[in-house]
Amino acid sequence: MTRSMAEASPSARTRPLSPFLIWRWHVTMAASILHRATGVALYGGALILVGWALALASGPGGYVGYMSLLASIPGRIVLFGVTVSVFFHMANGIRHLFWDAGKGFTLRTADRTAWIALTLGLVAAIAVWAMPLMFGGY
């Protein structure tokens, strides 16, 4: 079972697998899938922005109605999801920009930066939502 034995007999050598056959869940894979998923979520988030602009242009009644819809519990859940998506997609996007520059491709770095992007997305979103509570203003 040693490496030298495997190399000695070509038939026993483990062949490389197609990526589609590697089922093991991995953090880099999760980050890649979530990058696309959060991108789609932000598509929805942008439509919420369009709604906000329309409500603002419609006058005080429409604006208060729209803002109270966003402030409802389902509205807050959606907006928190959008916030997580903003920060994860941003952090992972910066990771992609480094890759475009040819940096950060080692397994160790790719694993570490995936974890950083995932953590940052969640922590930054929680921090943003805690801010009004901390400063007590709103």
Add this chain to the structure above:
Amino acid sequence: MAGYRTPLGRARGLGSAKHGVGHFIGQRVSAVALIFLMLWAVWSALVLAGGSYATALLWLHYPVNAALLALTAVAAFYHMQLGMRVIVEDYIHRPATKAVLLIVNLFVCYGGAALTIVCLLKVALSGGAS
């Protein structure tokens, strides 16, 4: 009919459309812009979330806010359009469905950007008091 064609003839016209680099660069440049614009947008959302209708009007009467919001809309809808296009091209293989979805994507993104900018200009330029 295809059987009579030479291998070179069959391969011709099956290469890239030579437009990929524009997509790649546009996606990255808008990404860099959005890093800064979205940090500002999240901060602004926090200010607006705690405020009233009057707060929003006052906020949008500042030219810097109106300009940054317009830039955010342009960069975001452009970036979104490119991203969703790739998703459709990756997963939808029926030519008719793909074409329809790509057009819907374009309409949603251009429409969203236009609506956002017209609405914010209407508010930002109206009155001018405050």
